[in-house]
Amino acid sequence: MPRRFAAVCAVLAASAAVAVRPADARDGGDPAPAQGGAAGCKAPPLPKPAPEGLALVAKAETETVQPGAPVTVKLSLVHRGKEGTIQVVRPGDGSDAGWREPWMWWEAAYVNELGEERPAEKVAMLRCGNFDPSWHDHIVALKPGDSVDVSDGPAHLSTRYEFQEPGKVRIRAWYSWGAGEHMSGPGTTPEMKKDLGAMHGVPAFEFPSNPVIVTIVRPVDVVLRVKRAPRTGRVERPEQFLEVEARGADGKPFALDPAAWTLTWEIAQSDVLPEGWDESWSAPAADAKPAVAPAHVLTDATPLVRRASYPWTFARPGRFRLAARLSETKESGARIRSAWVDVEVGK
Numbered sequence: 001m002p003r004r005f006a007a008v009c010a011v012l013a014a015s016a017a018v019a020v021r022p023a024d025a026r027d028g029g030d031p032a033p034a035q036g037g038a039a040g041c042k043a044p045p046l047p048k049p050a051p052e053g054l055a056l057v058a059k060a061e062t063e064t065v066q067p068g069a070p071v072t073v074k075l076s077l078v079h080r081g082k083e084g085t086i087q088v089v090r091p092g093d094g095s096d097a098g099w100r101e102p103w104m105w106w107e108a109a110y111v112n113e114l115g116e117e118r119p120a121e122k123v124a125m126l127r128c129g130n131f132d133p134s135w136h137d138h139i140v141a142l143k144p145g146d147s148v149d150v151s152d153g154p155a156h157l158s159t160r161y162e163f164q165e166p167g168k169v170r171i172r173a174w175y176s177w178g179a180g181e182h183m184s185g186p187g188t189t190p191e192m193k194k195d196l197g198a199m200h201g202v203p204a205f206e207f208p209s210n211p212v213i214v215t216i217v218r219p220v221d222v223v224l225r226v227k228r229a230p231r232t233g234r235v236e237r238p239e240q241f242l243e244v245e246a247r248g249a250d251g252k253p254f255a256l257d258p259a260a261w262t263l264t265w266e267i268a269q270s271d272v273l274p275e276g277w278d279e280s281w282s283a284p285a286a287d288a289k290p291a292v293a294p295a296h297v298l299t300d301a302t303p304l305v306r307r308a309s310y311p312w313t314f315a316r317p318g319r320f321r322l323a324a325r326l327s328e329t330k331e332s333g334a335r336i337r338s339a340w341v342d343v344e345v346g347k
Contacts, residue, residue, distance in 0.1 A: 050207040053081025053144070054088070056175050058209035067164045067218050068327070068335025071157045075104075075150045075173050075209060079142035087202055089177060090138040091153030094131030099185025101135045101199075103176040104153030107208070108161050111170045120161050120169060129186045136197040150175070164337055166218040176206035220254050221247045224324040224338040229346040232314045236274070238265065244324045244338070256326070264325045266337070272318025272345055314345045 054077065061072040079086050094100035109117035140148050154160075154173055163169055176182065180193035181204065196202070223245045230236040244263060248254040267273065325337040 048203045048205050050175075050205045051086045053079055053084070054086050054142070054207075055080050056150075056173060056207060056209035057147075058171070058173055058212050060171070060212040060214050062214065064215045064217060065163070066334035066336065067166075067216060068158075068162055068325075068337070070332050071161075071163065071169075071171075071214055073151070073157065073171060073173070073212060073214075075153065076147045077140075077142065077150055077175070078147040079144050081144050083144060086142045087199060088140055088142060088148065089135055089199065090140055090148060091150055092132050092135060092138055094133065094185050095153050096155040097127055097131065097185065098182055099131050099188070100133050101178060101180065101182050102153070103174075103178060103182045103206075104150065105174050106154050106157055106160055107172045107174060108157070108163075109170050110165065110167045111213070112167075117170060120163060122160060123162055125155065125159055131185050133183065133185060133188055133192060136195075136199075139198050162335070162337065163214075163216045164218070166216050169214045169216060170211045171214060172211050173209040174206060175209075177202065177204055178206075179204040218336065219249050220326060220334070220336055221249070221251075222324055222326050222336050222338040223247060224322065224341050226341055226343055229344045230274075230312070230314060231346050232317055233347075235311045235313055237311060241343070242322070242324075246326060260329055262327050262329060264327060266323045266325055268321045268323065268340055270318070270320030272314060272316060272320055274312035274314055274320075317345050317347050319344050 057076045057078050059074045059076075061074055062070065065071055077088050089102050091102055091104050092100065095102055095104050098105075108120040110120055111117050142148065153175070157171070177199075179199070179202065180196055183192040225243045225245070226241060227243055228241050230241045246254040246256050320343050321340050322343050323338050323340045325335055327333065327335045
């Protein structure tokens, strides 16, 4: 397993939103600084192993899910030893971003029948710059047999991965006590790194949980097609140049109940946006995966092809990347996205 660096380079955007991709620094090698950030982020010394007897126990509470539906994994720090006390820090607001002690994150990969892993596609994550740097009152002394719930430590899996592909996914969580080195959030000072309180003398360590397997099933496929290029200087409604089709897993047409499903257009990367696109949208960092934002939700539908009829106009030629997402209206339902397609806007 590659060395996992406990370092964060984060940049506050002008809107006070922060693009946070902590897990990317753990794909092996030094993390690349975000665009506009300070270069030369260095990894701290290699952390020592976890204290003997300490385990991060993961339990999948959702073993089979559809794409986009919440994947819930419960996490607990457990003292499995027979003697001694182990001091740990419960995560808090900012632990998911590596801005405070401890740092926690997810690692997920699709696994085939041979046990070979392929990393799951991550989703760019926007995070508010506010967090709670006060971790000292989160220190817990675990006696043999004790445990503490740390499920809220890493960002929720559904915000880091969409798991659109069907298959088995192997998921691990990581826990990292940085001995103060993780105090890197906005507004932190060098003094905060030195103040370890009751954790003074506990060396840095990080370790993974046991892996859990979650099966992703995709009963419906969503196909987005571009029928022609939209033009500048006139009103263009999406149904005039786009078509969305729903297919079952067997490839046959899938009858959608308009009361049970909605369709949402999403834009990822673009050098031109349609006027009339009135939902908030922000670009990801240059080295990040596309950050998507939902826009117009379809209300008028036919059994197979669902179309939106919103007036869009284009001020100039260009290109934008579009996807269609079918979402179940029930709580915690599927959110099944099509492949991304490029749409060229002509003169």
